[in-house]
Each structure stands twice: as C-alpha cells, then as structure tokens.
Amino acid sequence: MKPTTPNRRPYRLIFIAGLILIISALVVARVARAEKTATWQMKMNEISQFLGELAPFLYDEAAYNDPANKAKIETLTGKLSELAHDIDKKKMGKKGVQTPDFDPALEVLAAEFDDSVTRAHESFKSGYKDYSRALLRTSVSYCISCHTRVPTAEAKPMSGFNAGLAKAGAAERIRFFAATRQFDLVTSEFEKTFTDKQNVRVVDLESAARVALSVALRVHKNIDEGLKIAARVAEHPSAPQSLKEEAKIWTKELGLWKSEASTAPTTAPATLAAARELVIRGQILQQSPSDARGDVAYLKASSLLHEMLKKKSTPAETADALYYIGVCYEALRDLGFWTLHESYYEACIRAKPASPRAEVCYSRLNDSVMLGYTGTRGTDIPMDVQRRLNTLQKMAKP
Numbered sequence: 001m002k003p004t005t006p007n008r009r010p011y012r013l014i015f016i017a018g019l020i021l022i023i024s025a026l027v028v029a030r031v032a033r034a035e036k037t038a039t040w041q042m043k044m045n046e047i048s049q050f051l052g053e054l055a056p057f058l059y060d061e062a063a064y065n066d067p068a069n070k071a072k073i074e075t076l077t078g079k080l081s082e083l084a085h086d087i088d089k090k091k092m093g094k095k096g097v098q099t100p101d102f103d104p105a106l107e108v109l110a111a112e113f114d115d116s117v118t119r120a121h122e123s124f125k126s127g128y129k130d131y132s133r134a135l136l137r138t139s140v141s142y143c144i145s146c147h148t149r150v151p152t153a154e155a156k157p158m159s160g161f162n163a164g165l166a167k168a169g170a171a172e173r174i175r176f177f178a179a180t181r182q183f184d185l186v187t188s189e190f191e192k193t194f195t196d197k198q199n200v201r202v203v204d205l206e207s208a209a210r211v212a213l214s215v216a217l218r219v220h221k222n223i224d225e226g227l228k229i230a231a232r233v234a235e236h237p238s239a240p241q242s243l244k245e246e247a248k249i250w251t252k253e254l255g256l257w258k259s260e261a262s263t264a265p266t267t268a269p270a271t272l273a274a275a276r277e278l279v280i281r282g283q284i285l286q287q288s289p290s291d292a293r294g295d296v297a298y299l300k301a302s303s304l305l306h307e308m309l310k311k312k313s314t315p316a317e318t319a320d321a322l323y324y325i326g327v328c329y330e331a332l333r334d335l336g337f338w339t340l341h342e343s344y345y346e347a348c349i350r351a352k353p354a355s356p357r358a359e360v361c362y363s364r365l366n367d368s369v370m371l372g373y374t375g376t377r378g379t380d381i382p383m384d385v386q387r388r389l390n391t392l393q394k395m396a397k398p
C-alpha cells in the first residue's frame, strides 16, 4: 500500500471542493443574469402587447371617449400600470425587475414611465379622459427614450399588432414603431411620409423626420441613412422653409462626421471629452430651444455617452456622462423627450452626491422645473415638487 501523507489529502479535497464551489457560483451567477434579462424581456413583450391593444383607442379620440369602450380601456391601462410597477425599482425595491444594463437612467425612466402610466389609468377611472390620453402618449415617449439610446436588436414583429394605427397620423405611427422597437418600420414609414406629397400634414413632417433621424444615427448607427433623410426633407415640396434649412445643416454635419476617422473613443475620459465638444457644437448651431439645427451633434453625443454607460465607470465619470446626456435631451426636448433631461440631472446628482458636478446638475434641474411651473401669474410650485427639489439640493451640496 502506498503511504499517503496524512495531511496532504484533506488539502486536495478542500482544493477540489473549493473549485467546485467557485464553478457552481459562476454558473449560478450566469444563469441569474440570463434570467434577469429574460424577465425584463418578458415584461417588455407583455407591455408591448397591451400597448398594441390600446392603440385603436389611443390614436382615435372618439373611440377613447366612447362609453362602450370604457371597461376595455380601464382593463388595458390597469394591466399596463401593473407591468410598469414590475420594472420600477423605486416602487418595488428589491422586488423590481433588474434592468438589463448599467445605464442608471433606466431606473429613473422606469419610475417615470410607471408614474405616467399609473396616473393615466387613475385619471381614466376618475373620468378625466383627455388628460389620461395625453399621459398615455407621454408614456410612449418613455418607451422611445429607453429603446433608441443605443443599437439593439429589432423586436420580432407580431401579427396584427399594428392594426390599431388606422387613425394615427404619420408622426404618431413613426413614434409608435420606435416605441415598440419596429425600427425598420420607422425607416419605411418615413419614406412613405416623404414620398406622399398630398396627404401629409405639415405638422407631422418635422416630428417624423427628427424621430427617423434619431433612429438612423443612434439605433442603426448609419450616417448614410441620416444623409438620405436630410436630402428627402430638403427636397419635399410641403416642408416648411425652416425645416429645409435644418435639413441642410444636418447634411453638412453628417458630411463632416463621415469624413472623420471612424475611431469612436474607447475610454470614459475620451468619450466625455468628445461629448463635451459635440455639445458645444450643438449649442453654437441651435438658435432657439425648439429648432432642430443641433440635432446631429446632440444625437451623436448622447449616443456615445449611452454606449459608455452600458459599462461600469467611476461615479464621477457616470455623473459627468449623465449631465451631458441631460444637456442633449434638454436641447432635443421638442423631439418628444419633454422633461426627460430632468431625469438625467437627477440621476447625475444621485451618481456622485456632494460634488461640484452634482451642484451643476441640481442648478439645471432647478431652472428647468421652475420654468415648467412658471406661467402668466408667476411661478407656482406644488409642495411635493418643492420638497423633492430641497432633498436633491441637500444631496448635491459638497
């Protein structure tokens, strides 16, 4: 019999047991991550399904207000609200579904989406139908905000899903397709809108063009597609002069972008430096808060920053990125992002509290909120909003 050193064997056993433990921990972690993504996708598919069922009412005022549809709309908005709770960590704490990437804005957006859908459901139940319908349309903007940040796979088309869009205008159709991640339909609907020279409402043109441009540049990452959009807009006979001017600037900016070396910044500091330059460029080009002259610069900057936030960075870098994204969305607000920038300024404060950057973010947030509550009779801020601002101000102070 071969003598075994008595104290060697247990070590080997411990080593093997340890190895098994580490491997199984790794497997469990992987499975857990895959599960998280799967759960998120499941929720998204359900949300999409209910939005599709709501569409016939959402885009048809008479149908939305028809008492015969009341029960159905109430059920559908209720379902949407429940699903929105599920992805909202602010409301659900640890029970909320984990977001699929590190972008801290996802949590903020999920909370706002939840808030907006839930208020829509509640105001519908109380009989405030117009308000409720307006809120649902805002909710669709949140889907677009989350989905058009970075390139992602196209959603699988579901049959009959787009049937509810019969009464929707061109801009509404394009926004619905972007919200439900049917990005190829965004492109083809844009083509259709800008080919049809008769049946198009001028108000639809700008909105349709800007959403299509944002999908081309950030989701498809395709400068040529952007150039095609700009050319289409510039030559459309019904497009207002101001929009044609904007399209000419897009063409110029995209031409410059195309001629650049195609190396995108790879580190967080390089991304932040590039984004800062682009934001300044956008600010020089844009002449009024509602014009689209700076769109290419802002879309490019926000795209770089969203890519950066998919990976982990330091709190200071994250806060800087969130600040610049906020500045971009504030400039792009008429594209349908409304008060989205405020969510990013808030996320910026939370990412690196008690810092000079957080203070800057607070100051921009405060200005924007103030402006939102300022009317002909002065500024009138609701108590709960003021309280939230006070908390954030304390948090931001170094």
Ligand code: HEC
Binding pocket: 041, 042, 044, 045, 047, 048, 051, 100, 101, 106, 107, 109, 110, 113, 139, 140, 142, 143, 144, 146, 147, 152, 155, 179, 180, 181
């Ligand atoms: C808080 C952000 C957020 C909101 C709000 C949101 N989504 Fe998503 N959704 C995501 C993310 C993240 C993914 C994963 C892919 C990606 O990164 O775009 C996704 C994926 C999807 C998918 C694809 C699922 C799959 O099987 O791959 C669909 C469909 C979808 N969302 C529909 C919607 C619709 C419709 C709305 C609005 C009514 C909505 N989502 C609101 C963030 C959001």
